[in-house]
Amino acid sequence: MATTAEYGLGEQTFPRGWFMVADADELEGTKPLAVRYFGRDMVLYRGESGALHMVDAYCPHMGAHLARNTTSYVIRDGKQVEGDSIRCPYHGWRFGPDGRCNQIPYSPQKVPGAAKLESWLVKERAGCIWMWWDPEGGEPEYDLPEFAEYGAPHWVNWKMDRLGLLNSHPVEIVDNMADRAHFEPIHGTQDVILFENDFEDHKVVQRMSSGHRTLSAEGGEPLFTDTWYTGPGILISQMAGQFPSIILITHTPVDDGVVKVWHGLLVKVAGAVPSEEEIGMARAYQQASCDAFSQDFEVWANKRPCFNPMAVLGDGPIGKLRIWYRQFYNPRARAQEFRARVNGTIITRGTLNAPWDDQQVA
Ligand code: FES
Ligand SMILES: [Fe+2]
Incomplete structure (x- = not known):
């Protein structure tokens, strides 16, 4: 298990932010x-x-x-x-x-x-x-996401998958946001149309549009996902399609180099009050989403730590993402320094919308 110091992320062992600490179902009464x-x-x-x-x-x-x-x-x-x-x-x-x-x-x-x-x-x-963790003892510097669809009409609530402990530093999980090149081999993505990242202070966004070997029919509509981290530990991903859905992946440091991970999925269905059948469908959908996430999980569970990715063209802005991530491991007074270095949009080439130009290919 590799530590925050080995990754050179900052002077604080654990990142400042909102983190999930339990599924509400784990608490019984006042116990x-x-x-x-x-x-x-x-x-x-x-x-x-x-x-x-x-x-x-x-x-x-x-x-x-x-x-x-x-x-x-x-x-x-x-x-x-x-x-x-x-x-x-x-x-x-x-x-x-x-x-x-x-x-x-x-x-x-x-x-x-x-x-x-x-x-x-x-x-x-x-x-x-959720808890607010700040080694400096400050008030929250941003809001916890609203999760407005949870409990709203037409939405089937998630039943969180408790994925347990992962012996990996969370930076390796966060890397996924910028990791353009793992989508085809790991997730079966194909025909990527667009892959871009926005860095916006405490948020980082990934927008992606593509086909998929099994999820999108040939010649059918491409999949579009809008995914973002709110701080260092809460990932939300919105997927359009026949059943719009919202993925939650959330991870919380347990010890230096060990995280606890959860996954959940909200699914929008026709019924304002979802029927038994719709709930069953949503559960199956959550399982499929969890299986896709497990493809990443298997890699993390078995890889060695990567302190310095060997970057090549087409990889996506993993280096920038790690600079963004450092804002949470340093005193709040320095957050702006890291944000200023990365804020803005990065388009990763090698997609249908942004092919390589001749010079790069040479
Ligand atoms: S009351 Fe807690 S240890 Fe004595
Ligand atoms: Fe992934």
């Missing part, structure tokens, strides 16, 4: 969930108000794990979450959603100021739970 991201153990829980909270896993008193306990009477008595506070199973200290200890049940002493868990901003949206 806390142990999770690990950004090289630390954390606990996600829902308060009695329904609000979500994310705090350090380890109690500042004597280090007990707040969520990995089944036998303490705090847990057996169902007393762990009270209001929006969470109680440690070991000696019963209680912490508010801001992480501050707000009760030590047996001590007459004032709660020490250092009795505090770190806490992070979390949001629930589109059936997923």
Whole structure:
């Protein structure tokens, strides 16, 4: 597993941004969930108000794990979450959603100021739970995507595929955005009409139009996809066609050089309230999309790290993409520096709309 430092991405081990941390289905009632991201153990829980909270896993008193306990009477008595506070199973200290200890049940002493868990901003949206990670502790610098189609009439919601851990640095996944040349061998794309990337501050966009060996009929309409990252960990791809669909691929650093990955697909159907049959069709469609993503996944799971791609004409702007990606690994004050180096549109040649000119071919 190769590290952020080895890729030379920046001074922060983990990128700043919005990241998925759980499928909402993983949380049952107010039962806390142990999770690990950004090289630390954390606990996600829902308060009695329904609000979500994310705090350090380890109690500042004597280090007990707040969520990995089944036998303490705090847990057996169902007393762990009270209001929006969470109680440690070991000696019963209680912490508010801001992480501050707000009760030590047996001590007459004032709660020490250092009795505090770190806490992070979390949001629930589109059936997923997201957190804002910033090693500098700042407020979000951009919004989480709206996912407006989730739950809207005519759309079948995704049921997220939990693809688990990948022993790969996330930069290798992000590379895909600019990787023009892998589409034919890996995905069976053919007759690429257009391949372009837009770099827009914290977003990077890929627009592609092409045929496909199996997905598009001969002489039929080409496929058009509009794909973008909102920050370093959330990819959304819109595909037009008989059933318009929206792919979500999202990945979150767990440790340096290890990511957790999810995939989901929203599908638009005729019925305002999708029928059983339409839901079944959407599930099959999501499976086909997940299978296509698995083609990338298999490569990542087995490749060696690539610190410096050996670029040739026709590869797509992978070097530029990595400069874009560095904005998230450096202090926010430097983000503009990286954006200024890449913002704009790059068209990759070697497509029907942008063939090579004679000089390049020579
Ligand atoms: S270790 Fe948590 S209350 Fe003592
Ligand atoms: Fe791919």
